[in-house]
Amino acid sequence: MHFEIICRDKEVAARRGRFRTSHGVVETPVFMPVGTQGTVKSLTPQELEELGARIILGNTYHLYLRPGAERIARLGGLHRFMGWRGSILTDSGGFQVFSLAKIRTIDEEGVAFQSHIDGSRHVITPEKSVQIQEALGSDIAMCFDECTPYPVTYEYAKASMERTVRWARRCLEAHRREDQALFGIVQGGTFLDLRRACLEELAALDLPGYAIGSLSVGEPKEEMLAVLEEVTPALPAGKPRYLMGVGTPEDLVEGVRCGVDMFDCVMPTRNARNGMLFTSWGSIQIKNARYADDPRPVEEGCGCTTCRNFSRAYLRHLFMARELLAYRLNTIHNLHYYLGLMAEMRESLEKGAFSQWRRRFYARRQETRQED
Amino acid sequence: MHFEIICRDKEVAARRGRFRTSHGVVETPVFMPVGTQGTVKSLTPQELEELGARIILGNTYHLYLRPGAERIARLGGLHRFMGWRGSILTDSGGFQVFSLAKIRTIDEEGVAFQSHIDGSRHVITPEKSVQIQEALGSDIAMCFDECTPYPVTYEYAKASMERTVRWARRCLEAHRREDQALFGIVQGGTFLDLRRACLEELAALDLPGYAIGSLSVGEPKEEMLAVLEEVTPALPAGKPRYLMGVGTPEDLVEGVRCGVDMFDCVMPTRNARNGMLFTSWGSIQIKNARYADDPRPVEEGCGCTTCRNFSRAYLRHLFMARELLAYRLNTIHNLHYYLGLMAEMRESLEKGAFSQWRRRFYARRQETRQED
Ligand SMILES: [Zn+2]
Ligand SMILES: [Zn+2]
Secondary structure, X not given: OEEEEEEEXXXXXXXXXXXXEOOEEEEEOEEEOEEOOOOOOOOOHHXXXXXXXXXXXXXXXXXXXXXXXXXXXXXXXXXXXXXXOOEEEEOOOHHHHHXXXXXXXXXXXXXXXXXXXXXXXXXXXXXXXXXXXXXXXXXXXXXXXXXXXXXXXXXXXXXXXXXXXXXXXXXXXHOOOOOOEEEEEEOOOOOHHHHXXXXXXXXXXXXXXXXXXXXXXXXOXXXXXXXXXXXXXXXXXXXXXXEOOEOOHHHHHHHHHOOOOEEEOXXXXXXXXXXXXXXXXXXXXXXXXXXXXXXXXXXXXXXXXXXXXXXXXXXHHHHHOOOHHHHHHHHHHHXXXXXXXXXXXXXXXXXXXXXXXXXXXXXXXXXXXXXX | OEEEEEEEOOOOOOEEEEEEEOOEEEEEOEEEOEEOOOOOOOOOHHHXXXXXXXXXXXXXXXXXXXXXXXXXXXXXXXHHHHOOOOEEEEXXXXXXXXXOOEEEEEOOOOEEEEOOOOOOEEEEOHHHHHHHHHHHOOOEEEOOOOOOOOOOOHHHHHHHHHHHHHHHHHHHHHOOOOOOEEEXXXXXXXXXXXXXXXXXXXHOOOOOOEEEOOOOOOOOHHHHHHHHHHHHHHOOOOOOEEEOOOOXXXXXXXXXXXXXXXXXXXXXXXXXXOOEEEEOOEEEEOOOHHHOOOOOOOOOOOOOHHHHHOOHHHHHHHHHOOOHHXXXXXXXXXXXXXXXXXXXHHHHHHOOOHHHHHHHHXXXXXXXXXXX
């Protein structure tokens, strides 16, 4: 995978880059909408493209269980199966095995678990995770890892991190597809020495990209920031850096400031389905009675198809009536907000004005928050 | 409301017509997708337009309870509220009061009932129904009526029909909006003499259109057809004829044969959400395991965006995973089928070839039904 850095900020570690996969060019810093089960919930691939998404995330655990990776391979791979022409990154399955599956046992070989859907028994090893991701045909695959919870003991974090490193070596060994990049994942919880040790071991594998895992798992913001500020600049400078599963708009801004290139998070899509809408001046709960007669769009000046065509009053009605269209229109607005935020950051970096942009971002997000 | 008949079939009572409302021209025979709560479930108005829908149905009972007709009026009327530029027909609220509401008492004045949403108490009279529909601002309003069940005694059907006629007179008396047409509804169950009597009384009111109510409520197909064949040709010839809440593709074809101009039914949209897809050779249940590896579209040659972009295998996966996109893609296909069926019938009428078309329609619907 080719990655180039177009420019670097003069004050902070932020950088403006670009990578290319066999499914197109991706401008970074980039946000990847989450398409858990082969669909970004409620949206068509065409809508995602119109929203400006160029890369989305697919979940290996979910797709492996249903409809099955071999089936997707027979049907031409995940891109073709779901009709998505852009790039796809698949996670390793590790995160969901630990958060969703039942009765899991972890050992050196891998993880044994029962499906959350039908209780069937499965084993995922590093080799199996790579094999599934190769069958799915994603453009970027992730090494099989354990995402440790917060809090976790130093001893567990250390043992888990060391296993994750050994698993990364096995993933690299098993990996065959040349049209797929395999990224490593830096673990180690909130223990900076463990993070540094992990990073050093993984850097030696010369993988085409590196991710930071196990953040935004319940730790205080300051601890997350401390890890970000320590680990990100220490990652190989010429390779894309991916902060997994993070986060709020503010988290994205801080991630970019620390030099992160890629993000994914269910927040814009999941919160949309729960009626929470992001705006540049904070967020609103659309079910709030104050919106019942409000003819304004969610955010004045927003160019998304939801704001251009529908009022808060209508969105509130759809949400209260549990209409399917509610989830879709809310998702469109939130993804437009997230993808627009990344576009603004990329533009400010090109202009050498990221820090000014960042100050204005915080001022606007906080100033009129009383609207909700 | 201006209605013109463009041509009549030489063999049967079918006719090809056109009417105009302040929201555009509608070519008949026409199918009206049902937008119960101010949305055709899962679709945007833009998608409806692309599907070729020119008129949709809104439910007075639902919109009156939530978000409220006065609120919709303040927000600029139902068209503006939901962002729909085409025409809208609203039902009278009668059908849902009888099928959904709790503890209803009916007397000469109207119907008292409790909301199915929150148990609140309401009364809808003919005058109130007209007032609600005027507040919603639909292009076509329906007289408040009682939809009798099947079976029903002759005595009840007679008393109910006579009340529906008296209510129609009160609706006409109360009706003010000149940009809204008020249609009458012929009742009388499966008793042809009651239907004839009702029709005669309502025709005397010189309403701009007439509907046939209380069909497809559980009666045998032959009884429905007997009513259709008796009542439809006896309705005022120069005015649009609307068969309410009917039905299957076959029902639409028989309705057109008998001279019906307008139809509505939840079948294409509701069945879509239940995974049942219509095709010219029958219907399929997308959850069927045989589709798990099927790379073909729902129907070869179908021009809908679902069939042009997605396989049966993908649709089955979305449906099994209860993904929101499933309901939407299925709805698009089914509405495309229904609206396409009407377009085919209109074209065959223009060519003077309706009966040939009808024979071919039945041959195709039956020949390869074993596919499912
Ligand atoms: Zn918006
Ligand atoms: Zn289709």
